[in-house]
Structure formats: structure tokens, C-alpha cells
Amino acid sequence: MSIAAPEHRTQQPAQQPRARQIRRRELAAFLRSRRERITPEQVGLPRGPRRRTPGLRREEVAQLSAVGVTWYTWIEQARATHVSAQVLDAVARALLMDPAERAHLFALAAAVDPRVDPECPVASTSARKIVERLAPYPASLQNARYDVLVANRPFAQVFGDPAELPPAERNCLWLLTTSERWKRDFLDRDEMLRDLIAKYRAAMAEHVAEPAWKERLAGLLAVSGEFRELWERHEVAPMSPHVKRYRHPVVGLIRLEHRNMWLAPQSPAHRVVAYIPADEESEERLEQLERLAVPAEPADERPADEWAAG
Missing domain, CATH: 1.10.260.40 (lambda repressor-like DNA-binding domains)
Known part of the structure; x- marks a missing residue:
């Protein structure tokens, strides 16, 4: 037919x-x-014998x-x-x-391909290096759906290690919605959740037919009544830098400014998200966390007479 x-x-x-x-x-x-x-x-x-085309x-x-x-x-x-x-x-x-x-x-044709291959979850070596080199500042590599693909050690210290979570839960929206740690330590959590949902809605306008976006949205709607209520408001917001407060159980209050660096203009659109200290006190506390993460060098156990001999 x-x-x-x-x-x-x-x-x-x-x-x-x-x-x-x-x-x-x-x-x-x-x-x-x-x-x-x-x-x-x-x-x-x-x-055929007469083909000219x-x-x-x-x-x-x-x-x-x-x-x-x-x-x-x-x-x-x-x-x-x-x-x-x-x-x-x-x-x-x-x-x-x-x-x-x-x-x-x-x-x-300005059309969405219904059979597009799923994104490769493996980040490039260069992107990983960028994220790691930003230490002692927390940093992560994320896609447009806020999935955390790579995170450096300071990120794990401040927000928790994504590698310890199932792949489906390594997502900022999911964690803001469901994580008890994020609910407890993110002092601006309610404002952050509303803002992130509005940004997700704005970004999804270009991906409404893509399975990965629909699957993520369906999961969030199913797991959280709070998310469903905020989603129904149909609010949208642009990407913009902002300062948020985090209460770390060891070093105390940290104020961080979110900065985005897009690595590619087309799909899959990955970005490095860096969390820059908003004041000197926050920077000192990040440096303190970095020192705590470095293991102490083992003491030299030579006898005292050997020290004298060099």
C-alpha cells in the first residue's frame, strides 16, 4: 500500500x-x-537494457x-x-x-527521527579531563536532560558520588526530587527544583518526540507528586548562572555559582557544569575538602640511627 x-x-x-x-x-x-x-x-x-537514468x-x-x-x-x-x-x-x-x-x-526536513539511536553514555577522554582538571571546584559533564555522565572528586564530596547510584538515578532532576541527601543539604532545594523543571520544559520543546526525553519525563511524573504539580504549571526558564547554598556535614556552608560550558552545539549536546565558589569562605572550604581527600603520606619507619645516616 x-x-x-x-x-x-x-x-x-x-x-x-x-x-x-x-x-x-x-x-x-x-x-x-x-x-x-x-x-x-x-x-x-x-x-534492464534501456536504462538512461x-x-x-x-x-x-x-x-x-x-x-x-x-x-x-x-x-x-x-x-x-x-x-x-x-x-x-x-x-x-x-x-x-x-x-x-x-x-x-x-x-x-525539520523533522524528528523516530528511530534515532540512543545517546552513547560514554564520555570522551577530553571531556573527562576537563571535568577532572577543574578540581578543587566541583564539576560534572551533563547532557541536555541533566543526566550526570561524569563527575570529579569534589562533586562527589559535595553532592554525593553518582557512580554509587543506578544509571537511571544519575540525573539532577531525579536527585532533587527523590534524594534525601539533596533535600537535606541543598538549602535552596525548593527553588532549585522549580527552576530546573522550568528549564527542562523549555529544553524539551525541541525533543518532545524523542524516546529518551519522554522516558525521563514519564519516570519523574510517576515517582513524584511534587514533580507532577510543578510540571503542570507549564513554566519555562532560560539557562543562566546563579548562586546556590549547600550545607556540607564536614566543612559547613558552601555557596556556589553554577557555570555551563557547552561542548557541542548539536545533539547530543553535552556541557561541563562547574560550581565556582561565590566567596572566599566557600573557596577555603572546598580547598579543605580537597585536603581531606588526599591520603596522608606514610610515615618513615626507619630506626632513629638510620635518620642520622641519611
Whole structure:
């Protein structure tokens, strides 16, 4: 069964914003280039004696992807004002696109890929080094969903070690919502939770169809009535630096300013979150924690006469 062309979605190009026209033309050119590089033999079709078209014909792509011939022709002529994820998925498979080509196809169509691979949870070596080198300041590597991918030793000392938690719980929203330690030690916890939920909602606007985002949201809604109540307010907030107070059981009050450094502008968008002391007293207490974490050197147990001999 073919996917028919939705007649109500076609308009004259002159009526569309210029940016959309450019995007449609790029999409059309990309599809033509991919179609022309695939031979009939690669997709199990006979070449035939009279073939003049390089690669596949439009009719053959339509047949392989179960898309209407007219609708596919419109896409390649930059006449289709909206191409669904279902059609894009079918065409990508018919044209044997690799992951990079598939991602480019969906980006040109301004559509969310329903079959996008899950993020790799392994952070790069360079990102790990950046986080570790920020000691004695707490720092972590997070993605746009506030999952903590890497944390340095000061982070573990102040907030707890994420490595001791199940992977599903290594998330700032999850911890603010469920962790007794975070509820106790984060003196601005209620304000932080409202702010973080508003930021998550703002960020999720670009990822509403992505499984990882929906799964994280569903888990939070299921585990916390407080989260459900705040989520229903539909508040949004931008990313911005701010100072928060933490009560450490050993060194006392620490005031930290959150600073974000994005490592990549595209998905998966990872950022280093550094927690910078907001005053000299907080800096001294972080340095104290760092000293406590360094094991003392073992005492030299040589007899006294050996000391004299050097």
C-alpha cells in the first residue's frame, strides 16, 4: 500500500517564507543525489537494457519506500510543504542511507527521527579531563536532560558520588526530587527544583518526540507528586548562572555559582557544569575538602640511627 500525497498541504512556493523554500530545495537536491548513486542491483531491481537514468528512477524509489509516486516527485521538485517522519524513514531505508545521511535528511526536513539511536553514555577522554582538571571546584559533564555522565572528586564530596547510584538515578532532576541527601543539604532545594523543571520544559520543546526525553519525563511524573504539580504549571526558564547554598556535614556552608560550558552545539549536546565558589569562605572550604581527600603520606619507619645516616 502506498502513502498518498496529502493534497491540503501543498501551496504555491511564493506563499512560503524564503527559509522554508531554501530548505525544501536542499532536501530535494539531497534526495536526487542519493537516488542517483544507488544502482538497481543494490536494491534487488533489474537494470534492464534501456536504462538512461543514473541510479534509480523516481518511480523505483517510490515503489521501494511505499510512497506515492506523485508525492515523492513533489518532494524532489521542492513542492512538498511538509514531509512526515514516516515518509522520511521509508525513503531513507529505500536509499540505503547511513546514519549521517539519515540525520542530514531529517534535519533538512525539520523533522524528528523516530528511530534515532540512543545517546552513547560514554564520555570522551577530553571531556573527562576537563571535568577532572577543574578540581578543587566541583564539576560534572551533563547532557541536555541533566543526566550526570561524569563527575570529579569534589562533586562527589559535595553532592554525593553518582557512580554509587543506578544509571537511571544519575540525573539532577531525579536527585532533587527523590534524594534525601539533596533535600537535606541543598538549602535552596525548593527553588532549585522549580527552576530546573522550568528549564527542562523549555529544553524539551525541541525533543518532545524523542524516546529518551519522554522516558525521563514519564519516570519523574510517576515517582513524584511534587514533580507532577510543578510540571503542570507549564513554566519555562532560560539557562543562566546563579548562586546556590549547600550545607556540607564536614566543612559547613558552601555557596556556589553554577557555570555551563557547552561542548557541542548539536545533539547530543553535552556541557561541563562547574560550581565556582561565590566567596572566599566557600573557596577555603572546598580547598579543605580537597585536603581531606588526599591520603596522608606514610610515615618513615626507619630506626632513629638510620635518620642520622641519611
